[in-house]
Amino acid sequence: MRLITTLATLALASPVLADEVNVYSYRQPELIAPLTEAFTAETGIDVNVAFLEKGMVEKLTAEGNRTPADVILTVDIARLNSVIEAGLTQPVESEILTANIPANLRGENNEWFGLTTRARVIYASKDRVADGEVTTYEDLADPKWKGRICTRSGTHAYNTALIAAMLSHHDEAYVTTWLEGVKANLARKPQGNDRAQIKAIWAAECDIAIGNTYYMGQMLADEEQKAWADSVDIVFPTFEGSGTHVNISGVAMTKYAPNRDNAVKFMEFLASSKAQEIYAAKNFEYPIAPGTSVDPVVASWGEFTADETNLMEIAQLRAQAIRLAETVDFDG
Template identity: 60%
Template sequence: MALSVACGAATPSFAGGEVNVYSYRQPELIQPLLDAFTKKTGIETNVLFLDKGLVERIQAEGVNSPADILLTVDIARLVEAKEGGVTQPVLNDPIIEKDIPANLRDPEGEWFGLTTRGRVVYASKERVPQQSITYEELADPKWKGKICIRDGQHSYNIALFASMIAHHGLDYTRTWLTGLKNNLARKPDGTDRSQAKSIYSGECDIALGNTYYVGLMLT
């Protein structure tokens, strides 16, 4: 989860005792954070939630946009917001610089990360004896026909593929993706939880998923 400061509003709402948050994250999930903010500062929060199209909305609103803060849920959307010209470099704050590592802050100060998510390899305890599996190993031919993943165009996977390029280069990642594709048990589809269900049903032995889905499935 990450924050960027939206540009366009002529007068920031927080100057009048409230702040307008445009959020890709459902309001009920961030309400405890907003309540704590209001309790500490006395500033009220107004949340506009959309699961897509917030950048386009701010662009359409232009200088009349009431948005003060854009709350996103993925690095791809951060890039979209910055390249879309809806953020501004005003996050020069000593507390942010002290508490948030530089790799989780935009070099130009237009966004910073609040939380990170762990995207891990799920594996069958019965059929996969290996205790740890790296992203790189997912292309190993020994996993042929054993891997399930969600749509390759999903932002979670795009972020993973981009990280592979950043760490290993384009040629390596192209070969790695070919190996991963060859190891798929089925066409990429579904959600993170459905990948886990596919392991449980025996459709595949290995899948990718965010760690917090485990808690959701346990409850």
């Protein structure tokens, strides 16, 4: 496998047909290296990965039909949707992909496919939160939590996706009031990443926090952060009358993919049980393909029922979600 971690190297290459597939990724190369190595070992097709922190739409737009990129990998439906809305992807017709990825986790016209999911959960202090004390996302606005909640910025992609999901279940007036209630319950101004919120629970700065499930796995594997993880339980809240909010890591083919056949093979491999188990175990996420085993660490957190709202609907509510977070000055 040839691993390319600088954009300049991949972008300077002329798009020519080769026994390779070129990937633009919002996931760090070390997180997907086990996948690309397994794909190359199985098929003989090299995978070149360019890691982008931001600006995928701008880069693909500038490159146009001379882009070397065949496939994009993202970690949030909103990022995936921005590339699709810019007209930079193409549908992929594949029986393997449609068989392995359920309808609510892929595009209506097969322009994107989810690979793994992560739940947006509540991390609750083992010492200061009773079992069953919080059960729904709506509960977070209850005054009983005043001064007890920690979270990262309300306009971060993970939280805007949650707000957008709330908008898919409630009208704007309700969600505005809910955001005001959650803000009133914050123990401190929104700050840091998801792990910082769990550290704050460990330090008794707050009692519950909003975060993604995979951070628990990452903390348990870290000598310093394990104590943070051990201080909390994972609670899988639901929307009233529905399930737990999930987001995805996802994949799509670029509009001008120069190695289209190889790109299809790579996408089908990513949707296979073999790849999904590798991907999910490496990143402590939930595989999507039927019959795929969940990593034992992830399984130990318990089972939950996912909200079945199509993620593209949630992505299309993102702008409204950001506007509401700014309207209530959530981060202020």
